């Protein structure tokens with residue numbers, strides 16, 4: 001039905017109650033639903049559309065937002081405050097072992113974030129396999145939670161309870177062992193594993209060129225009890241199952257559509273091992289919207305090496321997801337805005353002390369808002385099917401050059 005027809009019917013039904021007939025209640029309900037859906041179509045992710053996540057979580061439900069930080073978080077997850085920020089230290093960060101550093105909760109995190117930044121980028125300026133794995137690790141720790149869970153969520157249990165042995169966490173071994181060593185290096189400063197995992201995800205996101213600077217909080221409570229099993233998505237699940245799985249985590253379809261864009265940076269290894277390191281769009285290591293466009297395209301219209309996940313394809317085609325998905329195709333800032341808001345929510349699932357958290361966004365590296373690959377010509381040939389052994393080297397994000405190609409036996 002055309003939107004103008006819906007509006008006309010709705011208006012006349014509201015204005016002319018005297019004309020009410022049996023069954024009108026149902027028709028009104030359907031019209032209201034269609035109007036809400038229409039609002040959703042023009043949605044801006046600000047928490048007012050039916051598909052925007054807006055549910056409160058953790059102690060925001062039980063206690064309310066008492067502290068300034070909790071009020072800010074409530075604003076972010078309900079859409080009235082941006083989930084990203086450019087706030088940075090305005091003074092020199094105190095020396096690591098100084099009393100001044102000990103007195104500033106965020107101080108030690110700026111040293112941790114600096115170690116992460118170094119680990120997550122390569123000489124090409126792109127983010128590398130450790131960065132991508134860190135984003136996925138952040139999701140797999142926090143996302144192992146649902147509204148009915150009594151534990152799990154962003155509690156560090158992915159590492160502390162050995163959840164790495166679960167099949168769904170395959171591929172996270174290297175980032176888990178590196179994060180464990182980083183935790184050992186800094187735990188005497190009182191930092192927690194749950195925060196370490198989520199900080200790794202937000203540092204990794206902004207290290208990727210064009211990635212947003214997501215608000216980052218510390219003070220979560222660690223838990224070494226395993227999270228409930230079976231709460232992470234399956235790459236072969238249908239769209240309805242995936243939508244319901246995320247809805248049970250308080251993440252509605254706009255949020256899911258934004259979060260899934262993390263695959264923009266990805267190079268899969270285990271969905272199809274014969275195509276290990278094949279990317280999910282033609283610009284792995286870059287936080288751009290190519291993924292949204294290329295997932296919609298037929299194989300003939302995208303580079304041969306781009307490997308689409310079935311879950312991404314079915315979601316992109318689902319009627320409740322498609323409008324938002326198409327919006328992101330041409331709007332990087334809209335996606336970054338929505339991703340940030342939704343990642344803040346994700347990073348706080350299962351956290352029941354939101355009123356005790358401290359914001360440390362100021363420790364994050366600066367965002368890179370433009371990027372030109374220095375090795376584009378080589379990448380284009382790889383995407384077209386040449387230099388098959390190159391995928392693994394692209395994963396390191398180091399600049400690709402003719403010396404490397406020759407060492408692999410290729411003619412540049």
Ligand code: HEM
Pocket residue numbers: 129132133135136139171233234235236242259260262263265266267268269270271272311
């Ligand atoms: C429908 C939901 C999702 C499914 C089915 C899914 C599935 C997968 C699979 C199968 C891989 C490839 C792992 C490999 O073979 O190496 C992957 C990679 C990845 N996922 Fe997801 N994912 C989903 C949602 C998310 C979300 C919400 C995030 C983050 C917010 C995320 C972040 C990533 C990242 C960054 C990678 C790349 C890892 C790398 O390159 O090593 N995914 N995902």
